[in-house]
Amino acid sequence: SRRKKIDEEFFEELEEILIGADVGVNTVMTLIDELRDEVKKRKIEEPSELQPILSEKLVEMLKGSGDDVGMKENPNGITVILFVGVNGVGKTTTIGKLAWRYKQQGKNVLLAAGDTFRAGAIEQLEVWGQRVGVDVVKQDSGADPAAVMFDAVQEAKRRNVDVLICDTAGRLQNKHNLMEELAKIHRVIQREIPSAPHETLLVLDGTTGQNALQQAKLFGEKSGVTGLVLTKLDGTAKGGIVIAIRNELKLPVKFVGLGEQMDDLQEFDADQFVHALFAGMAGTEETEGENESQ
Amino acid sequence: MAFEGLTTRLQNVFGKLKGRGKVSEDDVNEAMREVRLALLEADVNFKVVKDFIAKVKERATGQEVEKSFTPAMVIIDIVNKELTELMGGTQEKLAKASKPPTVILMAGLQGAGKTTLTGKLAKLLQSQNHKPLLVAGDIYRPAAIKQLEVLGGQIGAPVFALGDKVSPVEIARQGVQQAKEQGNDYVLIDTAGRLQIDEQLMQEIKDIHAAVKPDEVLLVVDAMTGQEAVNVAKSFHEQLALTGVVLTKLDGDTRGGAALSVKAVTGCPIKFASTGEKIDQLEAFHPDRMASRILGM
Ligand SMILES: Nc1nc2c(ncn2[C@@H]2O[C@H](COP(=O)(O)OP(=O)(O)OP(=O)(O)O)[C@@H](O)[C@H]2O)c(=O)[nH]1
Ligand SMILES: Nc1nc2c(ncn2[C@@H]2O[C@H](COP(=O)(O)OP(=O)(O)OP(=O)(O)O)[C@@H](O)[C@H]2O)c(=O)[nH]1
Ligand SMILES: [K+]
Ligand SMILES: [Mg+2]
Ligand SMILES: [Mg+2]
Numbered sequence: 037s038r039r040k041k042i043d044e045e046f047f048e049e050l051e052e053i054l055i056g057a058d059v060g061v062n063t064v065m066t067l068i069d070e071l072r073d074e075v076k077k078r079k080i081e082e083p084s085e086l087q088p089i090l091s092e093k094l095v096e097m098l099k100g101s102g103d104d105v106g107m108k109e110n111p112n113g114i115t116v117i118l119f120v121g122v123n124g125v126g127k128t129t130t131i132g133k134l135a136w137r138y139k140q141q142g143k144n145v146l147l148a149a150g151d152t153f154r155a156g157a158i159e160q161l162e163v164w165g166q167r168v169g170v171d172v173v174k175q176d177s178g179a180d181p182a183a184v185m186f187d188a189v190q191e192a193k194r195r196n197v198d199v200l201i202c203d204t205a206g207r208l209q210n211k212h213n214l215m216e217e218l219a220k221i222h223r224v225i226q227r228e229i230p231s232a233p234h235e236t237l238l239v240l241d242g243t244t245g246q247n248a249l250q251q252a253k254l255f256g257e258k259s260g261v262t263g264l265v266l267t268k269l270d271g272t273a274k275g276g277i278v279i280a281i282r283n284e285l286k287l288p289v290k291f292v293g294l295g296e297q298m299d300d301l302q303e304f305d306a307d308q309f310v311h312a313l314f315a316g317m318a319g320t321e322e323t324e325g326e327n328e329s330q
Numbered sequence: 331m332a333f334e335g336l337t338t339r340l341q342n343v344f345g346k347l348k349g350r351g352k353v354s355e356d357d358v359n360e361a362m363r364e365v366r367l368a369l370l371e372a373d374v375n376f377k378v379v380k381d382f383i384a385k386v387k388e389r390a391t392g393q394e395v396e397k398s399f400t401p402a403m404v405i406i407d408i409v410n411k412e413l414t415e416l417m418g419g420t421q422e423k424l425a426k427a428s429k430p431p432t433v434i435l436m437a438g439l440q441g442a443g444k445t446t447l448t449g450k451l452a453k454l455l456q457s458q459n460h461k462p463l464l465v466a467g468d469i470y471r472p473a474a475i476k477q478l479e480v481l482g483g484q485i486g487a488p489v490f491a492l493g494d495k496v497s498p499v500e501i502a503r504q505g506v507q508q509a510k511e512q513g514n515d516y517v518l519i520d521t522a523g524r525l526q527i528d529e530q531l532m533q534e535i536k537d538i539h540a541a542v543k544p545d546e547v548l549l550v551v552d553a554m555t556g557q558e559a560v561n562v563a564k565s566f567h568e569q570l571a572l573t574g575v576v577l578t579k580l581d582g583d584t585r586g587g588a589a590l591s592v593k594a595v596t597g598c599p600i601k602f603a604s605t606g607e608k609i610d611q612l613e614a615f616h617p618d619r620m621a622s623r624i625l626g627m
Contacts, residue, residue, distance in 0.1 A: 055376045058556040061367065123579060123607065124441025124552065132472075154607070155449075155484075156477030163472035206607075208582040241441065245373035245556020247584040268440060271525045273558040296440070296470070 042075055042083055050090065057313050058245050058273070060280025067093065091310050097283050098306040104288045105304070108234045108262065114192050116200045116225055116232035120218060120259050121239035122251055123206030126267035126293055128157065130239055131201050132164030133293070133301035139168055143198040148188030149174035150181045150221065151205035161203055167298060181205065181217065182224045189228040202233070209254035219258045235262050237290060242268040242275035252281045267293030270300070274313055335626035336409065339364040340402035353396045361405055362387050372587035372624045375560040378594045386412055410621050417590060417617035422599035424451075425546040425573060430515040431463075433506055433542050437535060437566055438550035440523030443578035443604055445474065447550055448520040449481030450604065450612040455516050456485060463514035465505035466491035467498040467538065468522035478520050484609055488514070498522070499537045506542050519544070526565035539570060547572050548601070551592055553580045559588035560595045567596040577615065578604035587624050 047068055054064040071090060080086055099105070109115045117134070119127045131147060138145045147165055149172050151157035158174050165172040173188040185202060192200040204221060207214035225232050238261040240248050255261050266275045269292050278289050289304040343361045344353070362383055369379045389408050398404045426432050434451070436444040445468070452462040464482050466489055468474035475491050482489035490505040502519050509517045521538065524531035539547065549563060549572045566572060575592050580603045589600060600615040 052376055055370055056557050058373075058558070061371045065367075122554070122582070124443060126441065154477075155480035156473040159473035159476045160471070167472075208579065210583040211581075241552070241554070243439065243552070243556060243558045243562075244554045245584075245588070246371055247373070247554045247582065250583060268525075271439070271558070272527060272561055273556070277556065 042081060042086060046083055046086075047072065053314065054276065056274075057276035058248075059276035059313075060249060060283075061246065063280040063283055087314065091314065094279060094310045094313070095306045097279055098289070098309065100282055100286060100288060104263070105290070107290060110229075110231055110234050114189075114197060114200055114229060114232070115234050116189070116192075116202065116229060118202045118204070118222065118225065118233040118236045118259065119239060120204055120236060120255050120261065121206060122208050122241075125206065125239045125241040125244075126265070127206065127239045128160050128164065128203050129296060130237075130265050130267060130291070130293055130301065131161070131203050132168060133298055134291070135164070135170050135199075135201055136168045136298045137301060138199050139170060144195070145170045145199045145201065146188065146192050146195065146197045147172045148185055148200060148202040150184050150188075150203045152177055152179045152181050152184060153205040157203075157205065182220045185221050185224050186228065189225060189232075193228075209251050215254065215258045218255075222259050233260075235290075236260050237263050237265050238287070239265045239267060240275070240278065240281075242266050242293075243271065243273040244275075244277065246277065248277040249280055249284065252285050252287055256285060256287065261287060263288050263290040265289070265291045265293065266304070270294045275309075276313060336365065336368045336406060337402070337625075337627060339368060340405055344400075344402045353398075353401050355391070357401070358387065358390050358395065361390070361401070365405070365409055368625060369587060369590075372585035372626070373554075373556045373559070373591075374587035374624065375557050375591040375594075378560065378591050381594075382412065382416070382590075406625070406627075409625065410627075413590065413621035413624065414618045417593050417620055418599045419617060421614050421616060422574070422601055424601060427545045431506065431509045431517045432515065432546070433517045433519070433544040434546040434548060435502075435519045435535075435539060435542070435544040436521055436548055436550055437570060437572070438523060439525065439552070439562060440471075442523065442550045442552045443576075444523065444550045445477050445481070445520050446607070446609075447548075447576055447578065447602075447604055447612070448478065448518045449485065449487075449609050451518055451602075452482070452487045452516075453485045453609050454612055456487065460516050461514045462487055462516040462518055463505065463509045463512070464489045465502060465517060465519040467501050467505075467519050469494035469496070469498055469501070470522045474520075474522065481609065488512075498534060499541050502538045503541045517542075526562050526569070532569050536569060546574060549575045549592070549596070549598070551575055551577055551588060553577045553586040553588060554582060554584045555588040557591075559591040563592040564595045567598065572596055572598045574598050574601040576600070576602045576604060581605040581611070585624050585626065586620065589620050590624060 149158045294300045455462045466475040466478045603613045603615045
């Protein structure tokens with residue numbers, strides 16, 4: 037059903053769509069206020085005129101300056117990519133997918149099994165290594181992850197690979213010691229290759245709510261996060277919190293995860309993402325089923 | 331980004347009262363807006379918030395608040411009590427079959443903490459002199475079986491596995507059979523993470539359910555889950571008839587409003603709180619503590 041006029045109910049519905057998509061609560065309140073002003077100023081009467089304005093604002097926010105969207109590479113040597121994030125968000129799986137992506141581009145890839153803590157974590161990465169056809173540098177379970185990283189960088193240099201992708205154990209951002217361990221991992225990599233890591237990607241579970249903002253803030257402080265990967269968007273969650281993260285912390289989304297298979301990784305597309313936010317909303321042109329794309 | 335607890339927020343609302351000395355309807359409305367925001371920031375689902383606010387407002391417009399010298403405190407008290415009530419009031423225990431073994435089936439989204447919980451529950455049951463058998467029913471995730479075997483090894487509990495070529499339904503069935511033969515009084519079945527909209531995998535877990543008729547079906551929910559928690563819980567409940575919920579990763583700094591959403595849509599008790607990566611970090615769930623946490627108190 038298409039709504040006929042812009043009234044309180046309409047703004048409420050917009051607010052609920054945004055909140056329901058986990059867009060940051062503060063961001064939503066600000067956006068809705070801005071829209072109210074816009075309606076007065078421009079004397080907008082049709083809901084169909086307002087929705088594109090909102091979409092545009094969101095896309096603009098997500099795109100930011102735009103110069104940080106692609107993956108940074110090391111022009112003269114090994115590109116090192118470090119993965120960080122809380123438990124169970126999809127770090128290891130995304131590493132498998134990204135390795136596959138680089139492999140397909142004809143690059144030489146090496147993986148570092150930096151999660152020496154979780155049961156079966158090393159074996160999980162090894163299975164991914166086999167699937168994709170890339171080698172994994174590892175030590176025993178329980179080893180110092182910084183030592184694994186040191187080994188991995190040496191091995192990457194020895195083999196002169198194009199890309200080294202480093203897995204780390206999941207950790208909650210409020211665990212001081214574990215966050216310090218991450219800072220150490222970061223330092224070790226940097227000591228061996230001064231320009232590295234070239235990307236530090238924070239993986240966020242698409243179903244996560246407001247806490248993701250805190251994750252981005254604290255991981256950013258401890259490991260110099262350069263970008264985000266938003267996973268599990270093959271479900272019905274929208275992952276809207278990245279809008280607040282982009283807005284408040286300036287971190288771009290680089291990739292989205294859309295499943296558990298090797299090729300379920302896509303480059304982030306702001307337009308498509310915002311489009312999916314409004315899928316199913318009354319008063320817009322969206323039709324059912326579109327929210328499955330992203 | 332810094333979160334203001336509900337106490338501060340409400341005190342700000344009613345701080346303006348000083349000198350006027352009377353609570354008006356507008357004051358209550360403004361207070362309710364603050365309660366709403368606090369709950370949304372805690373990730374309580376917006377529909378659940380709506381119902382909840384309506385309920386609280388009804389009580390808050392009564393005499394209690396108007397006559398009070400500390401209206402903020404009275405409202406917090408009302409909110410707190412209603413929240414605790416909604417979350418189940420008292421603590422509930424794990425089911426027990428009249429004739430052993432008690433079969434417990436884990437269910438939930440990817441990465442929620444099912445496998446870890448399977449290990450933790452086994453450890454807890456061992457400490458109560460039970461003999462749990464762990465069943466490796468996730469044949470999809472790379473090294474999922476290995477993960478469960480490592481956990482079982484850590485606590486000296488047997489793990490039943492048939493590799494990743496046998497169907498999970500068959501694995502579960504044979505696992506329960508082995509428990510009967512070898513005298514295990516609890517069977518904990520780990521399953522693969524699945525999206526509630528994945529028809530094939532939801533059918534699979536329904537088939538496991540039909541095959542082993544579990545005494546307890548636990549939905550494992552990551553406490554950091556946002557608005558999506560209601561969809562997940564509702565759908566799993568409709569398809570599987572859940573009997574309980576376990577909230578994981580509560581050792582984080584999330585407010586955990588998902589707890590309220592899940593409870594509100596399923597009506598199932600939240601039975602445990604998982605509070606760490608180590609195998610002994612499992613606690614009974616306390617509705618009153620969770621209420622305070624959601625409110626930032
Ligand atoms: N549906 C879906 N599942 C995913 C996606 N990405 C990862 N997963 C699943 O999420 C679960 C956790 O993924 P992992 O890669 O092990 O996550 P992690 O962050 O490495 O976890 P820890 O190392 O334990 O902290 C696995 O079951 C994955 O298959 C995705 O994009 N969509
Ligand atoms: N901090 C913390 N981490 C936890 C807790 N419970 C589980 N984890 C971690 O969360 C991650 C995922 O846990 P798993 O037990 O593998 O989750 P799962 O639901 O079995 O995942 P899939 O099988 O991939 O669907 C691992 O890194 C666990 O160590 C908890 O209560 N607190
Ligand atoms: K999760
Ligand atoms: Mg991992
Ligand atoms: Mg598992």
